[in-house]
Amino acid sequence: MCGIVGYIGKEQAAPFLLDGMSKLEYRGYDSAGIAVMEGAKIRLEKCVGRLEALRAKIAGDMPVGTIGIGHTRWATHGRPCDRNSHPHADSSGKFVVVHNGIIENYLVLKEQLIEKGHVFLSETDTEVVAHLMADLWDGDFESTVKKVLKEIKGSYSLVFMTEYEPKKIICTKKDNPLVIGLGEGENFIASDIPAIISRTRRTFIMSDGEIATVSADGVWVQDINGTPISKKVFVVNWNAEAAEKGGFEHFMLKEIYEQPKAIRDTMTGRVDKETETIAFPELNWTPEMMASINKIFIVACGTAYHAGIVGKYYLEQLARVPVEVDIASEFRYRSPLIDGNTLCIVISQSGETSDTLAALREAKKLGARTLGVTNVVGSAVARESDQVVYTYAGPEIAVASTKAYTTQILAMLMLAIYVGRLRGTLGEARAKELVHGLGLVPEQVHELLENVDQIKVFARQYASCEDAFFLGRSLDYAVALEGALKLKEISYIHAEAYAAGELKHGTLALIVEGVPVIVLATQSDVYDKTVSNLQEVKAREAVVIAIGFVGDEVLKQHADSVIYIPKTDKYIAPLMAVLPLQLLAYYAALTRGCDVDKPRNLAKSVTVE
Numbered sequence: 001m002c003g004i005v006g007y008i009g010k011e012q013a014a015p016f017l018l019d020g021m022s023k024l025e026y027r028g029y030d031s032a033g034i035a036v037m038e039g040a041k042i043r044l045e046k047c048v049g050r051l052e053a054l055r056a057k058i059a060g061d062m063p064v065g066t067i068g069i070g071h072t073r074w075a076t077h078g079r080p081c082d083r084n085s086h087p088h089a090d091s092s093g094k095f096v097v098v099h100n101g102i103i104e105n106y107l108v109l110k111e112q113l114i115e116k117g118h119v120f121l122s123e124t125d126t127e128v129v130a131h132l133m134a135d136l137w138d139g140d141f142e143s144t145v146k147k148v149l150k151e152i153k154g155s156y157s158l159v160f161m162t163e164y165e166p167k168k169i170i171c172t173k174k175d176n177p178l179v180i181g182l183g184e185g186e187n188f189i190a191s192d193i194p195a196i197i198s199r200t201r202r203t204f205i206m207s208d209g210e211i212a213t214v215s216a217d218g219v220w221v222q223d224i225n226g227t228p229i230s231k232k233v234f235v236v237n238w239n240a241e242a243a244e245k246g247g248f249e250h251f252m253l254k255e256i257y258e259q260p261k262a263i264r265d266t267m268t269g270r271v272d273k274e275t276e277t278i279a280f281p282e283l284n285w286t287p288e289m290m291a292s293i294n295k296i297f298i299v300a301c302g303t304a305y306h307a308g309i310v311g312k313y314y315l316e317q318l319a320r321v322p323v324e325v326d327i328a329s330e331f332r333y334r335s336p337l338i339d340g341n342t343l344c345i346v347i348s349q350s351g352e353t354s355d356t357l358a359a360l361r362e363a364k365k366l367g368a369r370t371l372g373v374t375n376v377v378g379s380a381v382a383r384e385s386d387q388v389v390y391t392y393a394g395p396e397i398a399v400a401s402t403k404a405y406t407t408q409i410l411a412m413l414m415l416a417i418y419v420g421r422l423r424g425t426l427g428e429a430r431a432k433e434l435v436h437g438l439g440l441v442p443e444q445v446h447e448l449l450e451n452v453d454q455i456k457v458f459a460r461q462y463a464s465c466e467d468a469f470f471l472g473r474s475l476d477y478a479v480a481l482e483g484a485l486k487l488k489e490i491s492y493i494h495a496e497a498y499a500a501g502e503l504k505h506g507t508l509a510l511i512v513e514g515v516p517v518i519v520l521a522t523q524s525d526v527y528d529k530t531v532s533n534l535q536e537v538k539a540r541e542a543v544v545i546a547i548g549f550v551g552d553e554v555l556k557q558h559a560d561s562v563i564y565i566p567k568t569d570k571y572i573a574p575l576m577a578v579l580p581l582q583l584l585a586y587y588a589a590l591t592r593g594c595d596v597d598k599p600r601n602l603a604k605s606v607t608v609e
């Protein structure tokens with residue numbers, strides 16, 4: 001996730017920008033840059049790598065000026081390199097912009113601008129915004145920004161500077177954070193509070209659609225129609241560490257709450273809500289190509305492996321291709337049966353997991369076509385796979401994966417719908433139904449995350465238990481696996497997930513009075529059987545917490561307690577059913593006093609075998 005900083009005032013801008021950007025390093029980035037108004041000219045300095053590389057580049061020749069903007073980039077469109085770093089300028093260099101988010105329609109806009117003679121230097125979606133400023137320039141900064149906003153679609157925080165009106169910075173946002181800091185004769189802009197709290201604690205948060213004109217003496221906020229907006233200023237009393245976590249106690253909790261945005265971003269450019277279709281412009285697969293695939297392997301580790309199991313259900317049921325899911329460390333040594341008609345999908349948040357990479361290389365060696373599903377642009381998985389589908393979860397800092405998992409299963413569902421349509425195994429009406437359901441997910445997830453008191457109570461109640469069991473059938477079983485992993489890795493409670501029907505073949509012996517059993521019951525075709533399994537554990541006096549759809553009265557009759565999730569399609573249910581499990585694990589770990597973000601013995605990225 002990129003970081004934005006802006007300054008306008010009486011002090012030198014560059015040192016503040018660099019300092020502010022360093023406070024945003026925790027968000028993850030691969031390149032950095034600044035633009036400073038030097039006299040009447042904008043000077044742009046940017047490069048790939050850490051902030052130190054930028055500092056070294058300008059050491060001894062720091063841009064001089066009291067107005068500037070800066071950016072740390074987490075690549076989404078175009079690999080990390082100098083040219084793709086922000087800020088971006090138009091061809092004249094008179095307009096510069098920094099951007100967080102995704103401009104969904106950038107390809108169409110880029111083509112139109114190229115036809116008009118604009119020359120693009122980067123592969124980014126952002127650069128179109130700078131060229132659009134130049135193209136639509138009408139002699140008035142605010143008015144031109146509004147024209148640009150009418151052209152672009154997607155999610156963004158945008159900050160603009162122009163040589164034509166050098167005493168102003170303009171910023172705006174949609175679905176991405178942006179805050180303004182208020183000083184005396186100086187004002188600040190940032191994507192996140194840590195960047196500015198060393199200079200001011202008086203801030204306000206920009207809302208979607210607002211446009212702020214920031215000068216040294218004041219900040220003027222309006223909407224796109226020119227209606228003035230008065231903002232409520234608040235004084236930040238967090239310390240720097242709390243500010244990095246956006247006020248959340250842990251990165252894990254922050255990342256759980258970032259899921260509506262991560263899901264929305266991962267759907268951007270793929271889910272078309274109007275036509276209710278799925279597109280993967282980055283794949284451009286054809287019916288012929290898909291008809292030639294007779295087997296799919298999904299290979300990954302840990303949470304990503306669990307996302308792969310969900311993906312197997314999706315691809316087999318919607319696209320009718322046989323799928324094998326493998327743990328990467330097993331796959332690489334088991335001589336898998338692969339040929340040129342095999343597609344090997346590797347899933348990895350970091351794109352650097354050693355076993356996953358080795359499995360990818362093995363699949364390529366054996367002649368498979370390969371597809372990487374990863375969250376990190378330019379990672380080894382992205383570089384070495386034949387094709388890549390990115391999840392846009394933003395950097396995940398907590399060791400326990402949360403938003404990466406939901407975006408991985410979302411990517412797999414979108415992929416299965418896409419492949420199902422290409423192979424003719426999924427009818428148009430059913431595909432539309434699913435896409436419609438997907439469009440509702442960000443809001444439903446948001447809603448679910450707003451009502452978590454009951455989950456906190458359960459977590460505290462059962463935090464002292466030694467063992468816990470997670471049961472489900474079909475997709476619920478796949479999600480149960482992830483629920484158990486979450487609980488054990490951060491709370492150190494022994495947790496096992498079972499396919500509910502398998503329980504009586506051994507594990508039922510472990511079910512005794514008071515053992516917590518979490519039963520997922522969202523899959524209509526196996527619902528009755530799941531409820532029977534629930535009764536079996538209840539009969540052994542287990543304490544049963546069921547997870548089901550709002551309005552499910554049957555679960556209420558049989559379970560000790562029910563956590564309800566919003567009603568949705570059975571294929572979309574995993575995106576929601578996993579949320580209570582993430583929160584149960586989080587609050588249980590918190591109650592037990594565990595180091596939630598850095599659980600013992602574990603690393604975020606496992607780059608050794």
Ligand code: M6R
Pocket residue numbers: 301302303304305347348349350351352353356399400401402489604605606
């Ligand atoms: O970066 P990757 O997705 O390849 O990582 C794979 C696993 O190490 C990872 O999913 C791990 O299981 C999670 N951090 C657990 O929450």
